[in-house]
Amino acid sequence: MVTRADVARRAGTSTAVVSYVINDGPRPVAASTRERVLKAIAELGYRPNRVAQALRGQRSRVIGLIVPDISNPFYAELARVIENRADLLGYTLVLGNSEQDAQRELRYVRTFLDRQADGLILISGSSSDELTTLFSEIPVPFILLDRRINYAPNAFLLATDGVAGAAMATNHLIELGHRSIAAMCGPTRMPSERAKGYLQAMKQAGLAPVLYHSADFDRQSTYDLACQILRTAARPSAIFATFDLAGISILRAAADCGVSVPREVAVIAYDDVQESRFTIPRLSTVAQPTSELGQLAAEHLIGLIENKVDRTFGMKLITPHLIVRESCGAASAGSLSQG
Amino acid sequence: MVTRADVARRAGTSTAVVSYVINDGPRPVAASTRERVLKAIAELGYRPNRVAQALRGQRSRVIGLIVPDISNPFYAELARVIENRADLLGYTLVLGNSEQDAQRELRYVRTFLDRQADGLILISGSSSDELTTLFSEIPVPFILLDRRINYAPNAFLLATDGVAGAAMATNHLIELGHRSIAAMCGPTRMPSERAKGYLQAMKQAGLAPVLYHSADFDRQSTYDLACQILRTAARPSAIFATFDLAGISILRAAADCGVSVPREVAVIAYDDVQESRFTIPRLSTVAQPTSELGQLAAEHLIGLIENKVDRTFGMKLITPHLIVRESCGAASAGSLSQG
DNA sequence: TTGAAAGCGTTACCAT
């Protein structure tokens, strides 16, 4: 390995000067010296050892990202834009899957901290109390992304307004004339903003809410639940799924149960993953602006790390918007307004 | 930050002994001393600084994973099992998206190496020549995953047999009675094993191959191409898509073009991402054993890093298998055998 | 403008 000392030797100067050249400071270097150093660097193919830099300075230029499950398209899309942005700003991403497990999440926080990560982005899978205490001890800036839980005073919160979004979806269904609207949520252990928004909208419309919870967040368990819902005697005429994966599973389940979407059951979901633009029928959904969310998360975190950003504002809520596609039928479908 | 010296001081011993206790070696420690050290560690909440360890030792316990695009479900699923395995074995994953770009890929290799990654897993998006030279200079073990290109003498190659798999898919279509079978591949810049398998199978059956190339690997461009294919006068009766995402796009395009799958056009793809089990109709495909692939990649790489594995065997090809679902119709559909 | 050297938190060798 070629080190700074090798470069210094070859350039006939000291390691300090090499450092100044590379970092453009903190002190000026004579043009001729700089020249020699640059030449030596090129000739030797020297590249600074980031580990040594991290140990010496306080900065590792690493940020940690903890997601519940990278194979969930929503998180994957988020990870993609975060990685992109981080890379652009000179940071490397370390990745962890928490699998919605508080212990794993905790372990990852510690691991990343032990590696001197400069900051953390958490899409936290766990409920408040378990982690709040520990979160308050995280000695670096961190962002709680997409979930409005685990609020810690030292965290920055970034999410779409799930209550508002879910209400939008529910109201869309109501405006379409549906009276019997069920909501399909993730596991009960997860507190859900979106369930709350659904409940509010239903209440406001004087409708009776029905809440279902899948065993997990994956395709199979949401599919299983969807089949069950579609086969009940009192089958709802519309279902609001709190995440796209569930909505997509409903589409599949409906086909298997011989119920037509949107004619016999309308489906609307939440997230707007790419996949939902290509399902049959195309899935109406509440769009989380994934790019904006990820970009903002990365930029704000790095701004925090580099002290370039206002620390006083601890939360940002983005308003999601409705995307009407095919899975709810046309807004003008009068045949639905019977109840 | 609490350091080893703090622990030593509190335990009334030297940092060396603390080291021996933590690492269970390389030298023995008296039971009573060990006791004191352990107590001090617990009381202080000491955790070793991984950066310092990495600098001092040669091992960082970090592995780098470079994928073309983490938002592509196949790579995301792979990343998930790799991450899982790595974590289990005590390694942390750093992630990079190459976006099929050789320069980016190169940059990531360097970045990860500068961070003293102990090993690399590359799902290389680029063609051989560009990177081969550089690959031969990678000073750590690395695995070329899923793509049979960029073969470098110091790399371990792990992939499914794309030629065989593609031939399976094509032959399945042929056995179903199809004569006019098109293949839909990724961008021309990527050499494709799978195209080769298709070509071979067609030739062997005495059928005329037709190759299409999408502009990119994403949903939109494969969808666009699919529409184009389905609207040609000489519409094929079957399409083999070299990756699931393309197959799924064909399903969508067919619905939009008013052609029925599998009745008017049969579709088969390659990868077996989770999504393909839930499409309408369900997608027949050639299954890459994702779990096996990812697990093997992680385990072999770490075996290589820790010198626990035979270095002589430089390649492993896994035979994929056919998964018949709905998008090609029943194997007994005699109505198709007209040509 | 530049060189020497201290120190970041570890590990492991050389002593005792």
Add this chain to the structure above:
DNA sequence: ATGGTAACGCTTTCAA
């Protein structure tokens, strides 16, 4: 069995 200490590659202060 244990302590002292050099070294990993870097940054930055102190001196010149």
